Amino acid sequence: MTVAYWSQTGNTEAMAEAVGEGLKAAGIDAKVTHIGDISASDLSSEKAFALGCPSMGDEVIEEMEMEPFVAEVEKFAAGKNIALFGSYGWGDGQWMRDWVDRMQNAGAFVVNGEGLIINETPDDDGLEKCRALGKALAAKA
Numbered sequence: 001m002t003v004a005y006w007s008q009t010g011n012t013e014a015m016a017e018a019v020g021e022g023l024k025a026a027g028i029d030a031k032v033t034h035i036g037d038i039s040a041s042d043l044s045s046e047k048a049f050a051l052g053c054p055s056m057g058d059e060v061i062e063e064m065e066m067e068p069f070v071a072e073v074e075k076f077a078a079g080k081n082i083a084l085f086g087s088y089g090w091g092d093g094q095w096m097r098d099w100v101d102r103m104q105n106a107g108a109f110v111v112n113g114e115g116l117i118i119n120e121t122p123d124d125d126g127l128e129k130c131r132a133l134g135k136a137l138a139a140k141a
């Protein structure tokens with residue numbers, strides 16, 4: 001199962017690693033990868049996967065790499081179980097609510113019904129929430 005993320009300063013990357021730890025703790029073979037190292041179509045054969053991206057621009061997912069990646073995922077998202085997560089700074093999480101709506105409108109089941117957001121660098125509690133998300137995703141395998 002793949003955990004694919006975009007991250008500029010490492011906060012969402014740290015979340016991705018912890019989601020992967022949660023998957024592995026649940027006995028799932030997890031691959032944690034930057035979206036630049038795979039193509040979106042690699043996910044099309046998986047019935048469950050995780051996507052991570054921080055809030056960028058003005059409350060949007062990152063526009064140069066992540067946006068086109070997610071646009072590709074949207075094409076085959078129907079019926080998939082997708083865990084969404086990401087780090088943010090000064091906002092209130094609007095980017096994630098919009099992202100959840102987008103994936104649900106594409107027919108995906110968003111794990112827990114909402115994305116996991118963490119302010120800036122995840123602390124121990126935040127990392128534990130990421131591991132729990134990984135375990136919740138594992139249950140959809």
Ligand SMILES: Cc1cc2nc3c(=O)[nH]c(=O)nc-3n(C[C@H](O)[C@H](O)[C@H](O)COP(=O)(O)O)c2cc1C
Pocket residue numbers: 006007008009010011012013054055056057058059060087088089090091092093119120121
């Ligand atoms: C160009 C840019 C735009 C950003 N826009 C927002 C924003 O609209 N809302 C917000 O809450 N944080 C915003 N942030 C803060 C990042 O989401 C935050 O620093 C996050 O922890 C970065 O995650 P990363 O380490 O995975 O790259 C922005 C940061 C940058 C560099």
